[in-house]
Amino acid sequence: MADVAELIEALIEREGGFVDHPADRGGATMWGITERVARAHGWQGAMARMPQARAAAIYRRIYWERPRLDAVATRAPAIASEMFGTGVNMGTGIAVRFLQRALNALNRQQRDFADIAVDGAIGPATLGALDGFLRVRGRAGEAVLLKAIDALQGARYVRLAEQRPANEAFLYGWLANRIG
Structure with missing residues (x-):
């Protein structure tokens, strides 16, 4: 079985920290989580300060559990x-x-x-x-x-x-x- 914790860890490592590329319509991201998604899931702080654990919880809930992967x-x-x-x-x-x-x-x-x-x-x-x-x-x-x-x-x-x-x-x- 795919280990979701390992998948999330690898994804966060690949996505890196804070990014705000001007050509990216998704806007600012932290650990690969867009500001829109972070705000929709309760993050109120500056994107550059979103903890990695918060991103991991969002990945698990929204991108693994919700779609029934x-x-x-x-x-x-x-x-x-x-x-x-x-x-x-x-x-x-x-x-x-x-x-x-x-x-x-x-x-x-x-x-x-x-x-x-x-x-x-x-x-x-x-x-x-x-x-x-x-x-x-x-x-x-x-x-x-x-x-x-x-x-x-x-x-x-x-x-x-x-x-x-x-x-x-x-x-x-x-x-x-x-x-x-």
Whole structure:
């Protein structure tokens, strides 16, 4: 099973401390947590002073527990780990939609399991489809599903840079550090 504490620790290390890049629409961040998210979850102080433990609690609650990645982790730890990182960077709904789209595309025209709604929420249908996929494809299937999710993520990063030239400042780092 993916160890969420280790995932959070690695993410915080990668994100670093306080950053306020002028081209980043997300604005100021501390430990990778945007000011908007920090304020929505009770942080009132200066962003540069937000404790690492506060960021870790937000990551666990908002980006792991709320989207139900713990339920994914018991089935496919590598998928849950990737979805966690993607959810932090792009939003949990987008990360879940990537999983749902990939499962629908890999179900061999519903021979292996029924299509599911691409609604950005992990519920019984999404978990059932994941179970069906893993039942048919086994552990090797998890690696293929991960590649499909990574492909969707990479395509979105390129599209973001194409649509907003200021995002080109981030594209290399996104592709180098956030996929796989």
